[in-house]
Amino acid sequence: MAEIINGKELAKKIRKELKEEVIEKGLKPKLAVILVGNDEASKIYVRNKNRACEEIGIEFEEHLLPEETTMEELLKLINELNERKDVSGILLQSPIPKHLDIKTAFETISPEKDVDGFNPINIGRLEINEPAFVSCTPFGVMKMLKEYKIHIEGKTAVVIGRSNIVGKPLIQLLLNKNATVIVTHSKTRELEKYTKQADILISAVGKAKFVKADMVKEGAVVIDVGINRDTNTGKVVGDIDYEEVSKKVSYITPVPGGVGPMTIAMLMHNVVQAAKNQN
Ligand code: NDP
Numbered sequence: 466m467a468e469i470i471n472g473k474e475l476a477k478k479i480r481k482e483l484k485e486e487v488i489e490k491g492l493k494p495k496l497a498v499i500l501v502g503n504d505e506a507s508k509i510y511v512r513n514k515n516r517a518c519e520e521i522g523i524e525f526e527e528h529l530l531p532e533e534t535t536m537e538e539l540l541k542l543i544n545e546l547n548e549r550k551d552v553s554g555i556l557l558q559s560p561i562p563k564h565l566d567i568k569t570a571f572e573t574i575s576p577e578k579d580v581d582g583f584n585p586i587n588i589g590r591l592e593i594n595e596p597a598f599v600s601c602t603p604f605g606v607m608k609m610l611k612e613y614k615i616h617i618e619g620k621t622a623v624v625i626g627r628s629n630i631v632g633k634p635l636i637q638l639l640l641n642k643n644a645t646v647i648v649t650h651s652k653t654r655e656l657e658k659y660t661k662q663a664d665i666l667i668s669a670v671g672k673a674k675f676v677k678a679d680m681v682k683e684g685a686v687v688i689d690v691g692i693n694r695d696t697n698t699g700k701v702v703g704d705i706d707y708e709e710v711s712k713k714v715s716y717i718t719p720v721p722g723g724v725g726p727m728t729i730a731m732l733m734h735n736v737v738q739a740a741k742n743q744n
Pocket of ligand 1 (some may be wrong): 626627629630631632652653670693726
């Protein structure tokens, strides 16, 4: 039976350490969050981020913009926040209304305040292995591997999914740690041919119970990024068929309680890091 990588506990530990660091170093971190429109799920995410900030001692500033906000108005706000000395990090909650250009908005956030790691400058820095703000979910995955002392160097790591926010940064992060990286996606033929080779298998697809036991190698480390709703039970499940796969592998992350809580913890880490850099 696999050892469970407990993201919930680890995230709690990280938040506690960050809280201590903020006090010890007398930091005054502040996160400015921009929310455009009325997306209900986004409101919940923002509330959770607010709560985490409060716990750590990060000031939280919310900018709620109406659905009909223009691109000019959005960029004006981002530029104002870029200029402000008291704002350490800026987060633009996605999705934003369709008439707005999210790519330009992300590019406008100063790389020094880009705590989500979505600005191309930070993506480029990661590519050449320089200090960068890294997208919080892949950063959280790497932190889990580190904390559980899972060796990466020389291992075959297989990533399922190549989105800009999860799959692609993971490829680079794993490569920077000297893994042999295989990336797979919806056009990959014979997916299981690759997944079976994985010493470390990371799934970021978004399909419930997509990875079955016969697709994984005995003793592999399996990280489940997926957050899906099981159509039968209505419960939140990952991409991995947890029941069956956990019998075969050495380490596994649960859903919920795995990668999810790590994402917010790493966002908090990035905000504190931004405050330290700007000090
Ligand atoms: P995207 O939809 O942007 O990307 C999904 C990826 O999976 C794509 O690269 C796609 O390939 C690939 N894919 C789809 N079908 C297959 C298939 N049959 N075989 C192999 N690959 C396939 O999703 P995200 O990366 O944003 O998110 C992935 C999952 O992670 C979602 O469930 C999301 O909810 C969750 N998530 C969880 C977070 C957390 O905090 N735990 C944070 C962010 C996301 P292609 O590129 O060819 O289309």
